[in-house]
Amino acid sequence: MIEPFAAVDLIRHKRDGGSLDTEEINWLISRYTSGYVGDEQMAAMAMAIFLNGMTRHEILDLTNAMIASGERLDYSNLGRPTSDKHSTGGVGDKITLPLMPLVASFEVAVPQLSGRGLGHTGGTLDKLESIPGWRAELTNEAMFAQLQELGGVICAAGAELAPADKKLYALRDITGTVEAIPLIASSIMSKKIAEGTGALVLDVKYGSGAFMKDLDRARELARTMVELGTDAGVNVSALLTNMNVPLGLAIGNANEVRESVEVLAGGGPADIVELTCALAREMLALAGQPDVDVEAHLKGGQAMDVWRKTIAAQGGDPDAPLPVPAESLEVRADRDGVLVAQDAYQFGVAAWRLGAGRARKEDPVVHSAGIDLAVKPGDAIKAGDLLWTLHAEDASRFAGALADLEGAWELAEPGTVFTAEPLIAEKITAE
Structure with a gap:
């Protein structure tokens, strides 16, 4: 078979600022x-792509090509609407639960x-596997049955869902191209669209503990993903949420x-209550x-x-005791004051250093x-x-965790007036 294209020609074209058409992608x-x-x-x-970007049409084509590389789930026979949430990840972000x-x-x-989690951000499946007996791996049949009976499921994505994305994601991680917005957006949305949900709310985080440190970059990513979902026929919106401070207390x-x-x-x-309720209202x-x-x-x-x-449906015991640590260390204040800073990234790294991440x-x-x-x-x-207690x-x-926390928090003089940043910066919807 004679191939219609040569990879090197497509690379040169993109390298020189050109656009790829649907057949090429x-x-x-x-x-x-x-x-x-x-x-x-x-x-x-x-x-x-990292250096030159992609057009909206290119990103949609890339997303559709990754969806087409595997299976696409269909919930039309459930008899009820479907709605899902995706978070770009943060510290203390247990909102899915x-x-x-x-x-x-x-x-x-x-x-x-x-x-699952990697580095300073935690993974939902890792958290739930703290529950004795709970299992993340479900067949499509078991997942559909649980949705039919109980209305909800949290589980691992199957290997046949956008396999091209899994391969490209691993490559991006070792080639310095993780931050490319077209690649991030198509990666996230190919999985979510292939998942088959009718509505999707994106929790796009910004700040020190987020993947996107800068609000403007987070906004660009959110808009790109909302456009992708809209073009694919999914009802989608995004909330830009603050990840400068860890979410919750755990x-x-x-x-x-x-x-x-x-x-x-x-x-x-x-x-946690505020963000859970805000995302729930949007999903509903x-x-x-x-x-x-x-x-x-x-x-x-x-x-x-x-x-x-x-x-219980996934083998867990909701009443079983959760794991407790063998060792704990309390950190106490050495003076009076007002806490005015608590860097999410450094606290996330410290938790990883303690063994909570990988x-x-x-x-x-x-x-x-x-x-x-x-x-x-x-x-x-x-x-x-x-x-806090480690x-x-x-x-x-x-020792390593305490070193990570040096400079991660700031105690101002007693009586200092502190004004918290809003947890939800803005909402982005399809235009």
Whole structure:
């Protein structure tokens, strides 16, 4: 068979600022997935895209080509609308755990296909695997059955969902092209569109603990993804949310599950409740249920009922004790003051250093490891007050984590007036 294109010609064209047409992109992704186009050629293309960008049409073609590389799920027979959420990742971001059962309690199906953590950001599946017996891997048949019966599922994405993206994602990670917005957007949206949801809300984070440090870059990414979803026929919107400070008071795995259960019981930290409810309202509005009282379903226990049933359906025991650490270290204030800074990135790295995260995707996580915060920016503190507690299975890990936290927080003089940044900066919708 004579190939209609040559990879080197497409690379040169993109390198020189040209645009690729639909047939060229389809060929490139198909042949890369099959192995005909080599990693070194796709690395060169990724760098050309990083340097020169892509048009809206190119990004849509790239996304569609990655979707076409695998299976596409269809929920049209569920008998209820579907709505999903994707977060770009952060520190203490356990929002999926209370959000899925909250939205599902309104008879909207939530097929939440989630991932694992890497580096300073935690993974939803790692957190849930703190629960004894809970399993992340489900067949498509089991996932559909759980959505039909209970309305919600959190599980791992199947290997056949956008396999081209998995291959390209691994390549980007080692070639310095992770930050290319066309590649980020097509990566996220190819999986979410292939997942088959009818509505999607994007939680695009910005700040020190986020992938996108700069608000303008986060806004550009959000707009690109909203455009992609709209062009693909998905109801989609995005919230730009602040990740300069860790979300909630728990950073880790088992402790984040505990905090999520507190939210489902009607309590929990105010920022977790605020963001959970904001995303739930958006997901429900896109699914055809505007102006619902999501707070009432947290206070009334409806969301907790869904949580318990879905955990049990995946083999977990919602009443089982969660892992506890072998070693803990309290950090206390040495003077009076007002906490005015708490750098999310450095706290995330410290939790990773304690064992809560992984350096390589093959590494295990320590479910009991992490950090419990006792204070947040704006809190008045007295000398001797508890600031945070570090947890690990091995006390030798504390020194490295404490070093990571040097300069990660700031105590201002007593009486200092602190004004918190808004948690949700803005909402982006299809134009």
